[in-house]
Amino acid sequence: MTVRVGILGATGAVGQRFIQLLEDHPTFELAALTASESSAGKSYRDAAKWRVNTPIPDDVADMTVTATAPEEVPDDVDLLFSSLPSGAAAEVEPDFLEAGYVVSSNSSNDRMAPDVPLTIPEINPGHLDLIEVQRDQRGWDGALVKNPNCSTITMVPTLAALDQFGLESVQVSTLQAVSGAGYSGVTSMEIIDNALPHINGEDDKMETESRKLLGSFDGAELELHGMDVAASCNRIPTLDGHLENVFAETSEDVTPEDAAAAMREYPSADLPSSPDQLIHVFEDFDRPQPRLDRERGDGMQISAGGLQETTNGVKYNCLAHNTIRGAAGASVLNGELLVEEGWV
Numbered sequence: 001m002t003v004r005v006g007i008l009g010a011t012g013a014v015g016q017r018f019i020q021l022l023e024d025h026p027t028f029e030l031a032a033l034t035a036s037e038s039s040a041g042k043s044y045r046d047a048a049k050w051r052v053n054t055p056i057p058d059d060v061a062d063m064t065v066t067a068t069a070p071e072e073v074p075d076d077v078d079l080l081f082s083s084l085p086s087g088a089a090a091e092v093e094p095d096f097l098e099a100g101y102v103v104s105s106n107s108s109n110d111r112m113a114p115d116v117p118l119t120i121p122e123i124n125p126g127h128l129d130l131i132e133v134q135r136d137q138r139g140w141d142g143a144l145v146k147n148p149n150c151s152t153i154t155m156v157p158t159l160a161a162l163d164q165f166g167l168e169s170v171q172v173s174t175l176q177a178v179s180g181a182g183y184s185g186v187t188s189m190e191i192i193d194n195a196l197p198h199i200n201g202e203d204d205k206m207e208t209e210s211r212k213l214l215g216s217f218d219g220a221e222l223e224l225h226g227m228d229v230a231a232s233c234n235r236i237p238t239l240d241g242h243l244e245n246v247f248a249e250t251s252e253d254v255t256p257e258d259a260a261a262a263m264r265e266y267p268s269a270d271l272p273s274s275p276d277q278l279i280h281v282f283e284d285f286d287r288p289q290p291r292l293d294r295e296r297g298d299g300m301q302i303s304a305g306g307l308q309e310t311t312n313g314v315k316y317n318c319l320a321h322n323t324i325r326g327a328a329g330a331s332v333l334n335g336e337l338l339v340e341e342g343w344v
Contacts, residue, residue: 044060073101082331119145120330211224246315280293281304295321
């Protein structure tokens with residue numbers, strides 16, 4: 001089965017990562033690229049300043065970029081991946097949904113909307129059934145699915161593994177790579193020989209999105225997980241890979257060995273982009289490290305390590321590639337789940 005797909009916002013950093021990940025994909029055929037009006041009508045080669053560490057695929061380089069509007073996308077495109085800035089996405093994504101397109105979006109708008117699935121396929125695939133609620137409430141023929149923030153998606157798989165012990169509260173401090181801010185997001189004078197101890201809006205995303213991802217859906221309404229979450233998000237001068245220090249308190253006694261086993265045994269998904277093992281747990285206390293471990297599982301695996309016992313639970317470190325697992329790869333994986341579950 002071949003599914004024709006398009007990318008909204010194809011010239012940006014995440015749009016470029018989409019193109020890289022979709023090259024030679026077993027299911028998806030890239031058929032449409034959209035961007036701003038200033039890029040419309042140009043070849044992709046001329047419209048995008050390519051910054052990914054592999055060449056632009058030849059067939060993509062010669063594709064014509066169109067404006068980001070439903071009438072500019074071919075009718076035979078079945079699925080759209082959105083990497084638009086959240087403000088632009090909030091304006092134009094509804095137009096595509098009303099036109100009947102299914103959109104797997106990395107943009108942050110509507111992630112916490114009660115009728116929008118916020119999905120990690122290995123964690124909460126059943127939340128896709130919110131699409132029925134969404135269509136009933138909004139009258140859309142299409143469907144909108146979101147993946148979480150790049151820092152949230154690093155931590156939540158490890159929390160899902162620990163939830164069997166009764167998660168009560170989580171504290172997390174992040175060490176986030178500069179690529180998470182986009183190519184022009186942090187200047188060299190800000191970040192070299194420095195660390196930025198606040199990322200605007202990031203704390204709230206981690207605190208709310210994680211509770212939605214681990215929440216329960218009864219077929220009509222989604223209830224957030226009851227754990228307390230407190231996050232402190234920080235930018236450091238690594239290029240890719242978000243490293244996080246997590247402190248998890250549980251209602252049941254849990255040893256580091258119990259936690260490590262739960263993480264190692266947590267199942268992956270049977271989808272083309274899922275890693276064979278979702279969470280790799282290091283025994284060495286000095287791992288994971290961004291430069292050494294962000295590419296594990298083609299950038300889709302979560303790494304954990306440094307597991308230690310605390311008074312009421314465990315503490316540990318976790319890591320994921322923020323522009324692959326945390327952005328474009330997460331949307332591609334959601335797209336694969338939409339196809340697998342028959343929504344596309």
